[in-house]
Amino acid sequence: MSDSDVLPTSEKATVEPFPSNYVGRTPLLKQYFTTRSERPGVILLMRVGDFFEAYGEDAEIIAHELQIALTGRDDGGVRVPMAGVPYHSVERYIARLIARGHRVALMDQVEDPRFAKGLVKRKVTRVVTPGTVLEDAMLDSRSNNYLVAAVIGDPVAGVGVVDVSTGEFLTTEIEGERRKERLLEEIARLEPAEILVPEGVDAELIEAIKATCTGSVTVMPRSEGGQRSTSTDSRQLLLAHFQTQSLRGFGCEEYTAGIDACALILRYLRQTQMGALAHIRSLATYSTEEFMTLDSAARRHLELLAPMGDGGRQRTLLGVLDETLTPMGGRLLKRWIEEPLLEVGRIQRRQEAVEELVRDPIRRGDLRDLLRGMGDIERLVSRAAAGLANARDLVALRNALLRLPNIATVLAGARSEKLRDLASRLACPLDIVERIGRAIQDDPPAGLREGGLIRPGYHAELDKLRAVSADAKGYIANLEATERERTGIASLKVGYNAVFGYYIEVTKANLSKVPSNYLRKQTTVNAERYITPELKEYEALVLGAEEKAIELEYELFLGVRERVGEAAPEVLAVARAVAELDVLASFAETAVRHRYVRPEVHEGDSIHILGGRHPVIERIGLGGDYIPNDCHLDEENRLLIITGPNMSGKSSYLRQTALIVLLAQIGSFVPADSASIGIVDRIFTRVGAHDELASGQSTFMVEMSETANILNNATARSLVILDEIGRGTSTYDGLSIAWAVAEYLVQIGCKTLFATHYHHLNELANRYPVVKNFRVAVREQGEHIIWLRKLVPGGTDKSYGIQVARMAGVPLEVVERAKEILKSLEKGSAGVTRDIVDSGQQVPERKQKLQLTLFEPERHxxxxxxxxxxxxxxxxxxxxxxxxxxxxxxxxxx
CATH class of the missing domain: 1.10.1200 (Non-ribosomal Peptide Synthetase Peptidyl Carrier Protein; Chain A)
Structure with a gap:
């Protein structure tokens, strides 16, 4: 299907701007514009025949956004702008509109046009928004599509989270003075497609949310039906939806803002996706305190889900770790990467399962064979519950569920607690598997009103109608041969068209042989068309039986789909167990393929890594074989000052340590010879340089903002990696800042890796016993250097910047001049480090100008x-x- 398949038009006329208050004159357009006035803020697409059409301003919008023809329709002497798309490909066009920030209401036909008396009845069946999408064509199969509601209360903030496509519904509350900032962090972590906020929220919060994530923001009115809703109303809404007497069973009985956020979501879904509410039958609470905190800077610098530069998904931790085989597993892996655990017991249970699958390649291989190609159980059953699944969806769901007994058999006898638990959760309602298999054809059509959905033998009345139709068709099929023999007209044909039904066609040369019982129906250029009473009788049998059969098939299909939808909670629970199995098997596969080991995870406050490797760089093979390095952070080694030239591997070393810690806390094995990881509550990063011109922040301002965040929020249990603090300003300013930041981190007591070109900072090791100096070793060969990429004890007093410039191709005369200037600057900066140490507190004011030799003596x-x-x-x-x-x-x- 190409974009040329849009609504045909004989003109691409320029249409004048259309009035927004137009009400329509003809019945069809009056129906459209009346409904349109009831749905402000959305684009309305109305089903008319084989097209979904828009009129007026909406037509102008979709013609522009979709690059399709804008035509017009006459409306009682007024030319109304019109544009449309084929109904069978409407999802593709809606996806493009959603991606451009629009919301789309679908106004479908709710009666068969063949039986309509006058204007066909239509109504809005759903409103598609970024956070309420259910169709596969509009979704990334390996990412959740979250709709999030945010409510700032006092003393807590509330978050509601739903993925309509999977039925997952969560809530949490965030307390404390920083609840607003932590709320924004949580929204950024979830990366929602759409965020709901209550009416009256301050504009500053809305702007902060927009700056935090790319999802669209929707403001929800606090009143409903003219009445202002209250927290009591929110609680009653949840109780009515879940049909319970309290919310204690969901763990949120004492919640306030969290309940308001969940109610906001339910009200929104009731307005936009009524069918989607059917499979949201449970609510789970979670705590942001359960997971390691990863702010947006950490996620960006560590390239967890997206690379900082070019290269695509394979240059991210997710890309190299993802060996999952199901869409459910792919989505869960992404969540686990963003939610490292803080509880040792939970981590160890995952590790035990991974280790068992590593050590048992046959079990692992059999499990992965069964997972490979499995359908998306979560989204298939969710579409069934929402009334959107077609017959092919149900067949795909059945085929996926049929694998569960075999998966349970593969896990039989497993030793790890986690694998045994997951095996026990694989049972689902067998009657839906049996019913789908008994009712639905193996290869049904995509449409629901074309027939061919239901198997023979499923319903006696349907079989009878099919038999009548088949007998009549058999008579008609034989009629051509019978009449040729009876009349002697060798060219006689039996045909069919939608206007006249079945007919007998005789060429004009043979009209003299036409029997007397033929009744002329139509004349063509070369022939006459006839009917007979008997032919019309069989035609009525065929068409009547087919029509009844198709309608009955549709009703039978709806019954099967409804039963599947009723079982959605049980099926979704199974899907989540399958997702966990897939991720654990993926961890095991990655460990075996790439020599990962099981780390020891403990409650202590030390990190010891032997032979650690960067999982991404090692995989993509930049610069040849990856050189492993050790890392020791404990009570005696709290802050490591790491010096070395550019391109020597300092940044990679910092990142690999953080990634190994993160991998350990999601339950994965790690790229190292061995590792012992004490639980880390947060990973803070300050790596690289970038500006945010849109917000008026320079590179240095961004650097300082991220540094301030670390200094204000790090704890003794945090891991901090810093790369080149202070490089965005003058040398003395930058050195002063770097020195003061390092001293402050020592006072906090967090585990810190501090990479720097300021080799003056090596003096900190003489002042603080917990500070240790390391350098990335290089080998000098004349004017050239060789990077050994090996971390060794001790500091360095050289940065090798000029050598790197030479290797990069900087003209030789520039390199030689740089050497001369460097000698002069080094003389001018003599004694600076001693001044810093002697001051005890801060860097003194500059005693001579660092770049004196480069400018005229008189100050301008x-x-x-x-x-x-x-x-x-x-x-x-x-x-x-x-x-x-x-x-x-x-x-x-x-």
Missing amino acids: PILEELEALDITTMTPMEALMKIEAWRRQLKQGR
Whole structure:
């Protein structure tokens, strides 16, 4: 299907802007615009024949967004803009509209046009929004599609989370003075497609949410039916939906803002996706305290789900770790990566399951064979519960569920507690598997009103109708041969069209042989068409039986789908067990293929890694074989100062340590010879340089903001990795900041890896026993250096920047001049480190200008002004305006 399959038009006329208050004159358009006025803020698509059409402003919008023809329809002397798309490919077009930030209401026909008296009845059957999508064509099979509601209460903030496509419904509450900031962090972690906020929330929060994630924000009115809703109303809404007397069974009886957030979601789904409510039959609570906190900076710097540069998914932790074989497993793996556990027992139960599958390749292979190609049980049953599944969906669901007994057999006799538990959760209602198999054809059509859905033998009345139709068709099929023999007309044909039904066609050359019982029905250029009373009688049998059979098949299918939808809670529980098995088997497969080992995870406060490797760099093979390195962080080694030249591997070492810790806490094996990991509550990162010009923040401002976040929130249980703090400003400023940050981290007591070019910081090891110096070893060969990428004890007093410049192809005269300048600068900076150590608290004011040899001796007034500027508070535009003012001043001075 191409975009040329849109609504045909004989004109691409330019249509004048259309009034928004148009009400329609003809019955069809009056029906459209009346409904449109009841649905502000959405694009309305109305089913008309084989197309979904839009009129007026909506037509203009979809014509522009979808790049399809804009035509028009006459409406009592007014030319109304019109555009449309074929009904059988509407999902594809809706997906494009959703991606562009629109919401789409579908107004479908609710009666058969053949039997309609007057205007066909239509109504809005659903409103599709970014957070309420159910169709596979609009979803990433390996990512959840979350709809999140956020409510800021006092003293707690509430979060409601639902994935309509899987039926998952969660809530949590966040307390404390930082609840707003932590709420934003949680929204960023969830990466929702759509966020609901209650009416009246301050605009600052909405803007903060928009800055936090890419999902659309929808403001929900606090009133319903003209009445302002309260927390009591929210609780009653949840009780009515779940048909319970309390919320204690869901673990949220004492919740306040969390209940308000969940009610916000239910009200929204009731307005947009009434059918989706059917399979949301349970609510689970979770706590952000259960998981290691990973802020957006950590997720970005560690490249957990998306690379910082080019390269695609294979350059992320998810890409190299993902050996899952089912969509459910793929989604769960992504969640586990973002939710490292803090409870040793839960981690160890996962590890035990992975270890058993590592040590038993036959069990692992059999399990993965059964998982391979399995349908998406979660989304298939969710579509059934929402009334959107077709016959092929039910067949795919049945085929997936048929594998469960074999999976349970493979897990029989498993020793690990986790595998035994998952095996016990694989039982599902067998009657739905049996009913689908008995009722639905193995290869049914995609449409539901074409016939061919139901197996013979499932329903006696349907079989009878099919037999009548088949007998009549058999008579008609034989009629052509019978009449040719009876009349002697060798060219006689029996045909069919939708207007006249069945007919007998005789060429004009043979009209003299036409029997007297033939009744002329139509004349064509070369022939006459006839009917007979007997032919019409059989035609009535065929068409009547077929029509009744198709309608009966549809009703029977709806009955099967409804039963499947009723079993959704049980089937979803099975799907989640399958997802866990898939992820654990994926961990085992990765461990075997890439020599990962089981880490020891404990409650202590130390990290010991021998032969650690970066999982992503090792896999993609940058720079040849990956050189492993050790890492020891404990009470005596709290902050490691790591020096070495550019491209030597400092950043990779920092990241690999953080990734190994994260892998250990999600229950995976790790790329190392051995590892002992004490539980880490947070991983903080400050790596690389980037600006955020859209928010007016320079590279250095972003660096300092991320550093401030670390210093304000790190605890003694945190792991901090810092790369090149202070490089975004002048050398003395940057060195001062780096020194002070390091001292502050020592006071916090967090485990820290601090990579820097400021080799002056090696002096910290003489001042603080918990600070240790390491360097990345290099070998010098004349003017060249060889990176050994091996971490060794001790600091360095060289950065090798000029050698790197030479290797990068910088002109030789520039390199030689740089050497001369470096010698001068090194003389000028002598004694700086001693001044820092002697001060005890902070870096003293500069005693001589670092770049004196590069400028004229007399100070220019602009230099004084430049030195006084606070660049951390300037926007890029202000900086450009200041530079332009200096330029004019210099020009006037000349």
